[in-house]
Amino acid sequence: MSEIGKSRFYPLALLLVFLSFSPMSSAKLVKTMAQFDKAVETVKPGDEIVLANGVWRDVELVFKAKGLPEKRIELKAQTPGKVIITGQSNLSLSGEYFVVSGLVFKDGYTPTGEVISFRTSNNDLANNARVTNTVIDNFSHPERHLADLWVAIYGKNNRFDHNSLVNKRNRGVTLAVRLNSEGSEENNHLIEYNYFGPRQILGANGGETLRVGTSHFSTKYSNTLIQYNFFDRVNGEHEIISNKSSGNVYRGNVIFESQGTLTMRHGHHTTVEGNYIIGNRKPNTGGIRIINEYQTVKNNYLSGLTGHRFRGALVIMNGVPNSSPNRYNQAIEAIMENNIVVDSDYINFGAGSDEERTATPIDSSFRNNLIMGKGNLDPITLYDDVSGIAFEGNIINSEVNIPATIKDGFINSEYKVSENKQSLRVPEQSLVDKIAFGEIKLPISKAQTGANYYKKDESNIAFHSGKTIAVDAGTDTILAALDKSEPGDTLILENGGEYLLTKLASIKHPITIIAKSGKKPIIRSQKPSFLVIENGGALEIENLWFDGAESPDYKGNNIIRTSGYAMNINYSLSVRNIKVTDLDINGYFDFFKATPGTFADSIEIIDSEITNITGAVLVLDKETDDIGVYSVENLTIAGNTFTDIKAEIANVYRGGFDESTFGPMVTVTNNIFTNTGKGSTHKSASSMYFHGVQHLHISDSKWIDSAPLKLHLSNGEPITVIEDVLMKNTAKISANNNDYETRNIKYQ
Known part of the structure; x- marks a missing residue:
């Protein structure tokens, strides 16, 4: 810009700033909780409350606002993404016709049961409200088994869109629609264009990413529309999406490399259509599971799914006769039609059949589905009587074995699958046309979802991704190297060197400790534990020798253990080509001990020699x-x-x-x-x-x-x-x- 241009620009900019926050403007810039509370007390239709950029720590924001359809009230960040809410904080909302946008909840946790709540009390709910362009990232309680909800939607006619919810690490649903009062039933909420980012394996029940309703209110109609969301590696538990109310529609969503299923756990009259579930052969990736009455599953694309039993690509379950609300209602008039299943291992009918679940599906149909796969040539499992399901017009490649009782419902075809421009595995178009599926393409891309300022490249730090650090033999030299290390670094010990630890060696991030091929360095410790994996830590060791000669004369020593405190970040432990000797100074001397409240994605012991252990x-x-x-x-x-x-x-x-x-x-x-x-x-x-x-x-x-x-x-x-x-x-x-x-x- 020229000097003349600059001279014209700056007065204009100052004027705009002045107008934005002058008494004539409806915008109120607030920098403290006191200012925020005062602004909320006086807010009127058409007003804006603007949270100043910066860190807002330990704040419980209560926003009660009543706008009008043509004059909505806004609560927004001064700059989207620059208002960071952290510590023990949350946001509760009630009233109507307002919009919340641009906030980031990061690296803290809610002191209550909900991070963003569409109510300020049991009776004060939010209606006709919108939350958009907002982020919750790693806002998880330190105790992994203490539950909370990141987003709890109450009231009616609310919209939750273009938000990013990433890295929930403790128990509890990421986003839940609640129907626990008449004011939240038949709510017609719209949940769309959100990015549900990676969620680690919880190793327990209570790790759903999205839940609509609960078993107690499952016969109530929610009428919620969930569309065009991207679920990226959400691995919390078996149910990625748990439908527990009636009248909901799941349309055009993408579920990518996620362990679990879209499950119609409770409720009736659910429609699941046009969704793309892509497993890429990752373990336990599943598809769509049907329970209850009048469920429709059509025009979905399912590819590369490996899950079995409840986690098959398409599953219809047995029910419990006269089921209680929290068990399994019989599948009645379930429709499964015009779906494409590619390179997936299991399709299950009557799943869960046992002494309790004896009510087989009835008045249901499995029609005009296209199934192509060679990985498992026995993909269709009948767990019980399936005479209540009509099989008709399904296309399947000729190599596949089909149970004799349903064989008439399938047409054999040659396996013809290729990869299209979107890297999707697609059957030959003539086969796709036979079931009138239309063009195979993602309904939404990852880039089109979530907050527009927030990255979507979350990934774990890999071993050997950082620098190498040479560690001299001696006393506590390993401790000094660990203190200097950064995530992904590799500590290289001297071949044949002797190392003594006089303090606990804390593993606080992913780290590798190795020696080059040759004589193993020997490591001893004067503490009850040699190495302690702390929250955020992960450990790889190779070509080392651990010996118990210097360990204290206590019962219950160990070479490696996890933190004595709960860890809400999963760890991994890789042990290769090590030697362990004489852990016998006293009883119960273990090599590795996992303490309660900690969880490993993987543990491996490979090519090692372990001798003389009392534990x-x-x-x-x-x-x-x-x-x-x-x-x-x-x-x-x-x-x-x-x-x-x-x-x-x-x-x-x-x-x-x-x-x-x-x-x-x-x-x-x-x-x-x-x-x-x-x-x-x-x-x-x-x-x-x-x-x-x-x-x-x-x-x-x-x-x-x-x-x-x-x-x-x-x-x-x-x-x-x-x-x-x-x-x-x-x-x-x-x-x-x-x-x-x-x-x-x-x-x-």
Whole structure:
């Protein structure tokens, strides 16, 4: 801009600023809570209350406003994205015809049960209100199992749009529509163009991303429209979307690489159409699950979904006769038509059939669906009588095996699938035309959703993504290096060096501690724990030697444990090619212990040698409330030798009968167990104990002079396979029932 242009511009800018906040203007700039409260008391139709840019800490904003349809009241940020609400804070809203926009709730948590609430009391609700262009990011209670709602929508005719909800880490629904009063029924809310960003696995019930209603009000009509939202890697629990009221429509949403399903858990007359659910072969990715009466599922695209049982691509469940509100109503007049299912593993009918769920689907139909896949050639499972479902005009590739009782409802075709410009797997257009699906394209992109100023590139920090730090041998040199490290860094220890820890080594972010190939450096500690994974931490160790000679003479020592406080950020632990010796200074000296309230996405011990331990190798049994809570999602034990271990190699516990979670998922392969699990004070009297594990595969391993492998198989139709193992001078496998597979088990 020229000097003349500048001279003309600045007076104009100053005039605009003056007009924006002068007495003649309806905008009130507020910088303190006192100013905010005073502005709310005097606000009139057409006014604006503007929160000043900056950090607003420990504020409970109560906004009561009554605008008019043509003169809405606005509560907004001075600059969208520049008003940061943090600490113990929340926002409650009531009145009508107002708009809230541009706020960011970040790195704090609500002191009550809701972050943004569309009510200020049980009787003061918000109607005809809008919240837009607002963010909630990592606004999670430090106690992962304490529940809260990030957004609770009450009242009628409210709109929630173009918002970003990212990184909910504690229990509780991300966004809930509440129908707990007459003033919130038949509400006609509109939820659209929102970005639901990554949500980690909760490892417990209560991790839904979106819920409309509750079981107590499931027969009430909500009439909420949920459309054009992007659900990105939301993995909280089995139900990504939980429909628990009647008359709702889910249209044009994208669910991307998310573990779980869109579930019609309660309520009737639900329509699910035009949604795209893309799994990209990620574990436990699921599709659409039907329960209850008069549900319609049509014109949806489902691709690359791997989930089984309740998590299939298309699932219709059995119900409970005369079901109570919180159980499963029979599926009546369910319609599943014109859906495309590509490269997905399971389609299930009568799922959940058991002694309680005996009411099979009736007066229902499965018509004109297009199914193409080669990954699983037996994708269709009939769990019960399906004579109440009419199968007609469905197209499926000829390699697939179809149950004889429904075979007439399918037309064989050649498998013809390619990738289009949007990287979607699409069947040949002539097949798509036969079911009148139309063009296969995303109804909404990630970029078109969420707050327009907030990034959508949330991802975990990878190991080895930072710098390398050489660590000299000596006392507490590892501690000094950890203090200097940053997320993703790698500490490289001297081959053959000796390292002593005189203090607890805290792992506060993702870090790798390794030695180059060659002689392992030896690490000892004078504290009860060598390494402690804190909230936000993750640990990878390789080619190291841990020895217990310097450990204090206490019971209950360990090499690695998680924080003694609850952690609301999931961690991971990778152990490769390590040596562990003489953890025997006293009893119950464990290698790794997970404390209650912590959760691992993955734990692996690979190619390692662990000898002479008075405790266990992996203690993962401290979540004992028996409500489906557990400590680790994926556990791998492969290529190791374990010798003279008094307690279990692994004790993994998931108690109770809750069906809302997926794991644990455990792989044990190519290991040798010698004299393991035979300590006299060892409660389970087993070499390995797995309780409630949902997917267990044990193979190519040897047990020598060891306590038996023990299993407790519970709910969820767990998949348990044990094959190609040798049990020498070891008792037979012990289990509470015979619902597991064995192949080539040898006892000597």
